[in-house]
Amino acid sequence: MAAKRIFLDANILVTVLCNEYPRFGACARVLSLCDDDRFTVYTSPLCLAIAAYFAEKKNGKKLARKKIALLVEKLSITTVGQEATRATLADKRIADIEDGLEYHSALGATCTCIVTYDKKDFHFSAVEVLDAEEFLFRHVVERGVKRK
Secondary structure, three states, X not given: OOOEEEEEOHHHHHHHHXXXXXXXXXXXXXXXXXXOOOEEEEEOXXXXXXXXXXHHHHHOHHHHHHHHHHHHHHOEEOOOOHHHHHHHHHOOOOOOHHHHHHHHHHHHOXXXXXXXXXXXXXXXXXXXXXXXXXXXXXXXHOOOOOOO
């Protein structure tokens, strides 16, 4: 069985890097699926840059850089290139260019789900869009997938 390919939006990364409660637990659990063979967990360079910005504000540059480096070791990274940029700009349903770039980079990596707390920002999505709790319930708990 092929691994489920999921894309993490910047707000999921920020929640974990900045220890933001009450969502921290669910976001950390989704992020921990990087170590589960049944999932391939992606994010984009753009999401990493956004997460780094907020982590620096909370933790300082040195610790933020260390945390981002750890994420890069664990996550698969999509590309945000000419194809994703053109597709974003061509799609009139996309109001926020950042969300469009993330969406099209996720599609380019053949992700089948976007995990975010800004679900309304992906109203145009052809793939499933869930928050962390919904994702865990539908794809981890409900399906009997256990953490390693």
